[in-house]
Amino acid sequence: MTIVLTHDREGKRPDQMFYCTKLDWDARRILSAYACRWAIECTFENCKQFLGLEDPANRLPKAVQRTAPLAFVLYTLTVLWFHRSGFTFLRFPHRPWYQRKKEPSFADLLATLRRVSYEEKTRTLVPKHSHIKTWITQLTELLSRPG
Secondary structure, three states: OEEEEEOOOOOOOOOEEEEEOOOOOOHHHHHHHHHHHHHHHHHHHHHHHHOOOOOOOOOOHHHHHHHHHHHHHHHHHHHHHHHHOHHHHOOOOOOOOOOOOOOOOHHHHHHHHHHHHHHHHHOOOOOOOOHHHHHHHHHHHHHHOOO
């Protein structure tokens, strides 16, 4: 087994150890493999946390077989929508503890998609100059945030 130890000279990241069972790989190749894997791990985590993949409430064989592919398709469609046009609708919620956030997380992408979808459905329900419009806007903002 090969163990690669990393240390950030600026002290911004903790020291880490990376393990590899391929004895012919050098440190650069091991770290590159871990770096390539990171996006996949984030996808799995987001699908589990936000799209119900972690503990699906189904038991029938066909439903079990369809759950994971559907979660990954929904994840992909959400990311593609955001990349093509959804970024124009992005609004970070007021977070006093996190004011310097610049990059959206998957939760932010999902919240934006939900908010835009709700706004599209409720746009024609209430006249433009109505006190209910403010209430619907606040409710839409609340409902769009992921769990």
